Amino acid sequence: MRSHYLLGAAVVALVPAMAAAQDAASPPAAAPAIVVTASPFGTDTPTIVARVDRSQILATGGDNIADSLKSVPGISATEFASGASRPIIRGMDATRVRLLEDGTSVSDVSDIGPDHGVPVDPLSAQSIEVVRGPSTLRYGSQAIGGVVNVLNNRVPLALPTQTVQGEINSSYNTVNNGAEVSGLADVNAGGGFALHADAFYRYTSDYDTPLGTQQNSYFHGDGVSGGASYFFGDSQLGAAVTHFDSNYGIPSDTTHIVMHQTKALTRDTIDISSGILKKLDFWGSYADYQHQEVEPDGTVDTTFKNREWDGRAELTFNAIGPISNLAIGSEVQRRRFSAIGEDSSYLFPTLTQTESGYIFAEMPLTNALKLQAAGRVEHTQVNGTPKSDVFTKARFTPVSGSIGALYDLASGVKLGLTASSTGRAPGQTELYARGGHDGPNTYETGDPNLKIERANSLEGTIRVDSGKFRFEGSAYYTWFHNYIYGDLTGRTCDDDGTCVEGDGGDLKELFYRQQNAHFRGLEGKASYALLKRDDTSLEINALGDYTRATLGQGGNVPRIPPYRIGGGFTWKSRMVDANLLYLYVGKQNDYGDFDTATAHYNDLSAQIAVRPFQAYPNIQFAVVGQNLTNDVQRAATALNKDEVVMPGRNVRFVIRFANF
Numbered sequence: 155m156r157s158h159y160l161l162g163a164a165v166v167a168l169v170p171a172m173a174a175a176q177d178a179a180s181p182p183a184a185a186p187a188i189v190v191t192a193s194p195f196g197t198d199t200p201t202i203v204a205r206v207d208r209s210q211i212l213a214t215g216g217d218n219i220a221d222s223l224k225s226v227p228g229i230s231a232t233e234f235a236s237g238a239s240r241p242i243i244r245g246m247d248a249t250r251v252r253l254l255e256d257g258t259s260v261s262d263v264s265d266i267g268p269d270h271g272v273p274v275d276p277l278s279a280q281s282i283e284v285v286r287g288p289s290t291l292r293y294g295s296q297a298i299g300g301v302v303n304v305l306n307n308r309v310p311l312a313l314p315t316q317t318v319q320g321e322i323n324s325s326y327n328t329v330n331n332g333a334e335v336s337g338l339a340d341v342n343a344g345g346g347f348a349l350h351a352d353a354f355y356r357y358t359s360d361y362d363t364p365l366g367t368q369q370n371s372y373f374h375g376d377g378v379s380g381g382a383s384y385f386f387g388d389s390q391l392g393a394a395v396t397h398f399d400s401n402y403g404i405p406s407d408t409t410h411i412v413m414h415q416t417k418a419l420t421r422d423t424i425d426i427s428s429g430i431l432k433k434l435d436f437w438g439s440y441a442d443y444q445h446q447e448v449e450p451d452g453t454v455d456t457t458f459k460n461r462e463w464d465g466r467a468e469l470t471f472n473a474i475g476p477i478s479n480l481a482i483g484s485e486v487q488r489r490r491f492s493a494i495g496e497d498s499s500y501l502f503p504t505l506t507q508t509e510s511g512y513i514f515a516e517m518p519l520t521n522a523l524k525l526q527a528a529g530r531v532e533h534t535q536v537n538g539t540p541k542s543d544v545f546t547k548a549r550f551t552p553v554s555g556s557i558g559a560l561y562d563l564a565s566g567v568k569l570g571l572t573a574s575s576t577g578r579a580p581g582q583t584e585l586y587a588r589g590g591h592d593g594p595n596t597y598e599t600g601d602p603n604l605k606i607e608r609a610n611s612l613e614g615t616i617r618v619d620s621g622k623f624r625f626e627g628s629a630y631y632t633w634f635h636n637y638i639y640g641d642l643t644g645r646t647c648d649d650d651g652t653c654v655e656g657d658g659g660d661l662k663e664l665f666y667r668q669q670n671a672h673f674r675g676l677e678g679k680a681s682y683a684l685l686k687r688d689d690t691s692l693e694i695n696a697l698g699d700y701t702r703a704t705l706g707q708g709g710n711v712p713r714i715p716p717y718r719i720g721g722g723f724t725w726k727s728r729m730v731d732a733n734l735l736y737l738y739v740g741k742q743n744d745y746g747d748f749d750t751a752t753a754h755y756n757d758l759s760a761q762i763a764v765r766p767f768q769a770y771p772n773i774q775f776a777v778v779g780q781n782l783t784n785d786v787q788r789a790a791t792a793l794n795k796d797e798v799v800m801p802g803r804n805v806r807f808v809i810r811f812a813n814f
Contacts, residue, residue, distance in 0.1 A: 191203065191254075191257075191283040191285050191301060191303040192283075192285045192289035192290075192292075193289065193514070193526075194292065194435075194468055194470055194479075194481040194483075194514055195470070195479040195481070195516065197479070197516065198560060198568070199289050199526060199558070199560070199570070200526060200558035200559060200560045200570030200571060200572045200613075200615060201285070201286055201289050201558070201570060201572055201613060201615060201628070202286070202570075202615050202617065202626050202628055203283055203284070203285055203289075204223075204226045204227075204228075204229070204283070204284040204286075205281060205282070205283050205284075206222055206223060206226065206281060206282045206284075207280075207281050208279070208280050208281060210222070210225075211276050211277075211279055211281075211282065212277075212323055212325075212776075212808060212810065213761050213763075213776060213778050213806075213808065214276075214778075215276075215325060215327060215332075215334070215778070215780075215806050215808075216276060217236040217237055217239075217275075217356065217358065217373040217375070217402070218231075218236070218237065218238070218239045218240075218271065218272060218275075218276065219241065219253075219272060219274055219275075219276050219279065219282060219302065219304055220232070220233075220239040220240060220241045220242075220272075221239065221276065222276045222279070222282055223241055223282060223284065223302070225697065225735060225737075226284060227677035227678060227679050227697050227698065227699040227718075228243060228244050228286060228628070228675070228677040228699045228701075229241055229242065229243060229284060230242045230245075230715035230789075230791055231789070231791065232247060232268045232789075232791055232792060233789035233791060233792045233795075233798075233800060234268040234269055234404075234406075234594070234792055234793065234794060234798075235269060235271075235371065235402060235403065235404050235405055235798075236330075236358065236361065236371050236372070236373040236402055236403075236405075237271040237373045237375070237400055237401075237402025237403075237411065237413075238264070238268065238269050238270055238271040238272075238402065238404075238411070239271075240253070240264050240265075240268070240272060241253070241284075241302050242715060242791055243284065243286055243299045243300035243302075244286060244299060244300070244630070244673065244675055244677075244701050245299075245673060245675075245701040245703050245711065245714045245715060246298070246299030246300070246673075247299070247791070248264075248265045248268075248581070249265050249296055249578070249580075249581035249583075249584065250296070250297075250298045250299035250300075250578065251297070251299045251300050251301070251302065252290070252293050252294065252296050252297035252300075252301050252302075253272060253274070253301075253302050253304075254293065254301060254302065254303040254304065255274055255303075255304050255306065255417075255419070255439075256303075256304070256305060256306060256307075256308060256309060256419065256421060256437070257303060257421070257437040257466070258419055258437045258438065258439035258464050258466070259439060259441075259462060259464040259487065260272060260273065260274055260304075260441075261415070261417060261439065261441030261443055261460060261462035261464065261489075262415065262441075262443055262460065263443065263445070263458050263460050263491065265296075265581060265583070266458075266491070266501065266582070266583050267583075267591055267593050267594060268593070268594050268792070268793055269404050269407075269411065269447075269591075269593025269594055270411070270445065270458070270593070271400060271402060271411065271413055271445075273398040273400070273413060273415040273443065274304050274398070275354055275356065275375055275377055275398070277323070277334060277336040277354040277356065278304075278306050278308075278336070278338075278352055278354055278377060278379070279304045279305065279306050280305055280306055280307055281305045282302065282303070282304050282305070283301075283302075283303045283305065284300060284301070284302055284303075285300055285301040285303070286299075286300045286628070289528070289556075290576075291512055291514070291528040291529070291530045291554055291555075291556060291574075291576070292468075292483065292512060292514060292528070292530075294485065294487075294508070294510060294530070294532065295530075295532055295534070295552045295554065295576065295577055295578040295579055296578065296579075296581070298576050298578045298607070298609055306352070306379075307340070307350055308350055308352065308379050308380075308381040308394040308396060308419070309350070309381045309382075309383055309392035309393060309394045309419060309420065309421040310340060310348035310349070310350050310381060310382070310383040310392060311383070311390070311392075311421070312348070312385075313342055313346070313348050313385055314340045314341065314342045314348060315342070316342065316813070316814065317341065317342055318339060318340075318341050318342075318813075319339070319340050319812075319813055319814040320337065320338055320339035320340060320812065320813065320814075321337065321338055321772075321810060321811060321812035321813075321814075322335075322336070322337045322810070322811045322812075323335070323336045323337070323808065323809065323810045323811075324336075324808070324809045325806055325807060325808040325809070326806070326807045327358065327804055327805075327806050328803075328804055328805045328806075329361050329362050329780075329801045329802060329803065329804035329805075330358040330359050330360065330361035330362070330371075330372070330801070330804075331358065331359045332356070332357065332358035332359070332373075333356075333357050333358075334354070334355070334356045334357075335354065335355050336352070336353065336354035336355075337352065337353055337354075338350070338351065338352035338353075339351050339352070346384055346385045346386055347382060347383070347384055347385075348382065348383045348385065349380075349381070349382050350379075350380065350381045350382070350394070351378075351379065351380045351381075352378070352379055353376075353377065353378040353379070354375075354376065354377055355375075355376045356373065356374065356375045356376070357373075357374050358372055358373045358374070359372050360372050360403070361801040361802075362801065362802050362803075363786070363799040363800070363801060363802045364784050364785065364786050364799070364802045365786060365799055368405050368798065368799060368801075369403075369405060370403035370404060370405050370407070370408060370410065371403055371405040371798075372402065372403050373400065373401075373402040373403075374400065374401040374402070375398070375399060375400035375401070375402075376399050376400075377396065377397060377398040377399065378396070378397055379394060379395065379396035379397070380394065380395060381393060381394025381395070382394075383421075387425055388423075388425035388427070388433070389423055389424050389425045389433075390421070390422060390423045391422050392420065392421045392422065393418065393419065393420045393421075394418070394419050394420075395416070395417070395418050395419075396416070396417050396419070397414075397415070397416045397417075398413070398414070398415045398416075398417075399413065399414055400412075400413045401413070404593055405794070405797070405798045406595065406794035406797040406798050407592060407593060407595070408449065408450055409447050409448060409449055409450075409455065409592065409593070410447075410448050410450075411445050411446065411447055411448070411593075412445060412446045412448055413443075413444075413445035414443070414444055414445070415441055415442065415443040415444075416441070416442050417439055417440065417441040417442075418439065418440050418441075419437075419438065419439040419440075420436070420437070420438045420439070421436070421437055422435070422436045423435050423436075429472075430471050430472050430473075430474055431469070431470075431471060431472070432470040432471055432472050433469075433470050434467065434468070434469050434470075435467070435468045435469075435470070436465070436466070436467050436468075437464075437465070437466045438463075438464065438465040438466070439462075439463075439464050439465075440461075440462070440463050440464075441460070441461070441462050442461055443459065443460040443461070443462070444457060444458060444459045444460070445457070445458050446458075447495075447592070447593065454495060455495055455496040455592065456493055456494065456495035456496050456498060456500075457493065457494045457495055458491075458492075458493050459491070459492050459493070459494075460489065460490070460491050461489075461490045462487070462488065462489040462490070463486070463487065463488045463489075464485070464486075464487050465485065465486050465487075466483060466484070466485040466486075467483060467484055467485075468481050468482070468483035469481065469482050469483070476517050476518075477515050477516070477517050478516050478517060478518055478524075479515065479516040480513075480514070480515045480516075481513070481514045481515075482511075482512070482513050482514075483511070483512050483513075483514075484509075484510065484511045484512070485508070485509075485510045485511075485512075486508070486509050486510075487506070487507070487508040488505075488506075488507050489504075489505070489506040489507075490503075490504075490505050491503060491504045491505075491506075491582060492504075496592075496649075499588060499589035499590070500587060500588065500589040500590060500591045500598065501538075501582065501583060501586060501587055501588065501589075502538060502539040502586065502588065503538070503539075504536060504537060504538040504582040504586060505535075505536075505537040505538075506534065506535070506536045506537075506582055507534070507535050508532055508533070508534045508535075508579075509532070509533050510530060510531060510532035510533070511530070511531055512528065512529065512530040512531075513528065513529050513530075514526070514527075514528045515527050515528070522561060522562045522563070523559065523560070523561045523562070524559070524560055525557065525558070525559050526556075526557070526558045526559075526560070527555075527556065527557045527558075528555065528556050528557075529553075529554065529555040529556075530553070530554045530555075531551070531552075531553050531554075532550075532551065532552050532553075532577075532579065533549070533550075533551050534549070534550045534551075534552070534579040535547060535548070535549045535550075536548045536550075536579070536580070536581075536582055536585055536586075538582055538585060538586035538602075539586060539588075540585065540586050540588060540600060540601075540602045541588040541589075541599055541600075542602075546585075546586075546602045548580070548585055548602055548604075550579035550580070550606050552576075552577025552578060552579055552606050552608075553577055554574070554575065554576040554577050555574065555575055556572060556573065556574030556575075556576070557572070557573055557574075558570060558571060558572030558573070558574075559571050559572075565620060566618060566619040566620050566621075567616070567617070567618050567620075568615075568616070568617040568618075569614075569615070569616055570613075570614065570615035570616075570617075571612075571613070571614050571615075572611075572612070572613045572614075572615075573611070573612050574609075574610070574611045575608065575609070575610045575611075576608070576609045576611070577606045577607070577608050578606065578607040578608075578609070579606060580604040580605075580606075580607065580638055583598070583600060583666075584600050584601070584604055584638050584666045585600045585601065585602050585604060585666075586600045586602065587599060587600035587666065588600065589649075589651065590647065590648075590649045590651070590661045591661075592661075594793045594794065595660060595661050595662060595793075595794070596640075596661055596662050596663075596664045596793070597646075597647035597651065597653065597659075597661040597662065597663050597664065598640070598664045598665075598666070599663075599664070599665050599666065600666045601665070601666050601667070601668075604636075604638060604666065604668055605636045605668065606636065607634065607635070607636050607637055607638050607668070608634070608635045608636060609632050609633070609634050610632065610633045610634075610635070611630060611631070611632040611633075612630070612631050612632075613628060613629070613630040613631075614628070614629050614630075615627065615628045615629075621683075622682055622683040622686065623680070623681070623682050623683075624680065624681050624682075625678065625679070625680040625681075626678060626679055626680075627676070627677065627678030627679075628676070628677050628678065629675075629676050630673075630674065630675055631672070631673070631674045632672070632673040632674070633670070633672055634670060634671040634672070634673070635670055636668045636669075636670070637668060637669060637670060637671035637705070637706075637711075638666060638667070638668050639666070639667060639668075639671070639705075639711060639712060640664045640665075640666060640712065641664065641665050641666070641667045641712075641746075641747070642662055642663070642664050642712070642746065642747060642748040642749065643663045643664070643665065643748070644663075644747070644748040645659075645662075645663040646658055646659030646660065646661060646662055646663060647659045647660075647661045647662075647663050648660065648661065649661070662748075669705055669706050669707050670705070670706030670707075671703060671704065671705050671706060671711055672703070672704050672706070673701065673702070673703045673711075674701075674702055674703075675699065675700050675701040675702060676698075676699065676700050677698070677699035677700070678697065678698060678699075679695070679696065679697035679698075680695070680696045680697070681693045681694065681695045681696075681724070682694050689726075689727060689728050690726065690727045690728070691724075691725070691726045691727075692723065692724070692725050692726075693723060693724045694721065694722070694723050695721055695722050695723065695724060695735070696720070696721035697718075697719075697720060697721065697737075698717070698718060698719035698720070699717065699718055700717040700718075701714055701715060701717075702714070702744070709746065709747055710744045710745060710746050711746065712745070712746030712747075712749055713745075713746065713749070713790065713791045713792070713793070714742070714744065714745075714790065714791070715742070715789075715790055715791050716739055716740040716741060716742040716752065716754070716790055717739075717740045718737050718738065718739050718740070719737070719738055719740075720735060720736045720737035720738055720757075721735070721736065722734040722735035722736055728765070728768075728771075729764065729765050729766065729768075730762065730763070730764055730765075731761075731762070731763040732760075732761065732762045732763070733760065733761050734758075734759070734760045734761075735758075735759050735760075736756070736757070736758050737756070737757040737758075738754065738756060738757075739754060739755050739756075739757060739787070740754050741753050741754040742790035745790070750795070750796055752788045752789070752790040752795060753786075753788070755785040755786065755787045755788075756783045756785045757781060757783075757785070757787065758779075758781070758782040758783045759778070759779060759780045759781070759782065760778070760779045760782060761776060761777070761778045761779070762776065762777055763775070763776035763808075764776070772810070772811065772812040772813060772814065773810070773811050774808075774809070774810040774811075775807075775808070775809055776806075776807070776808040776809075776810070777805065777806070777807055777808075778805070778806040778807075778808065779803075779804070779805055779806070780801070780803070780804040780805075780806065781800075781801060781802055781803050781804060782803055783803075784802050784803040786799055787799065787800040787801075788800065
């Protein structure tokens, strides 16, 4: 909890400096660097990269990064708890969606259980990028469904053009009496040095729903970080340290989780510019993570620990013959997991080691048509002890490849087509789970004989930008061989593993199994400018997505999100911005065995933001409404959806002060 004291001190120090910088006739700060997660060259890819900027993040609010992505087509969330909701991409989550922070692993245990949170708060993010499809080969087999990269500039990527630039934000939510405050500062220290600091504090009570208060749904969190970079020519050396704390309830249970993580990360670029060599980039991190699962009387049931190294190096080349861009990279990960206490029987200690190499290339065929190709080879070893109590070393060597084409037509139309075959090594839980886990109330059994999961995919995209009209859309089909999933048997068990038919036990029996599966879907968003004049515009918007996933031997893949469709408008002007978005979320009747259906619901949100001072255009006051229809909303993706309702009507008040 010490981070909010540091934040208070930082705010006191930052306000005068920012005011002085605002009054000085200094040039405006450069726009934040955009890191295109999908491509090492900063170029368009045949697949579409979604991006949520800081203004959207602050308006959306929420206790986790999944909340900030709700309006992105194809993205949903596990919605297990306020402090534990992981992004889902096209119906895939956990070990198929890799979460990154500034290009390195978040190094948590959210892939091990849905009650485990992600130690990255949206208040610390400057933007979030989502990559779907085969462009994820840069990040490994655990990104077979997609990548979510939270960009926060903790290792500065560019020299600020002002001596001090920063922002302070504060907000209040009516649905949970939630108070939030955050601040960040970037300093040009001279001599090629840039400094960064940020901190946040968040405190919410149990949230309200249309059916009453959702018990044990509170969230408390705080964090602080500092980083620095040294720039020389086109090269950079940088490092940062960050600390995250949270305490949140599990609404379908009586326990709460107390989480801590300290992480060190580095980001370096060495400009070579010699012959065919362009530059060498390096991303590295080490994280020490733990959380405790605590009873209401303070008794600690279990302590989960995760210590993880992650390092990735990428060498970029100048043009070589017909190849216009080429990158070759390698990545090494070492992850040591352990659990101590009552739930330690759920998963005994594991060690996961991965070494991999990849290649990414672009080749123009004409001025309008270019090809992109990527390949990756991994070697993964996962050591653990399955239910047989025989220590096991499982080894896998997945090989993956993709090829895509992007065709730039006249009049701002681009067409993309990509084919890929991606292999994924089974995760530690899928191999070695062996007992009860009280958070999701499951009794899980892994299979150490699981094979490599393979996804063969075909995806087509279209992008249209004709000035007034913009559209992005994707259609995809994925054939899985040896798809790994958690199969509910319909039986229930006690903590000792005694299982019976029906509801006699507290834990649902679940086995990790493999069979073929088919995923297909559509997603898109569109906007049309009704008015566009000087700094004033009015747009109407529409978006929708649909995912259907079935098992090869019959039945449905469990916990797939339903379709969504909706639209609204966006107004922008010098002093006032406003938007409205209505989404209809369909019922989910195509549920897995021994699961339940979820009803449709309406989701209406609106926002108005005012900048009343012309001399200080970055002082902003906003009011945001969420679930304004106060509909009962249950998430088809949540294991605990029968016990947990999502938040009801919320009015959010936001104040922002910045000098850039």
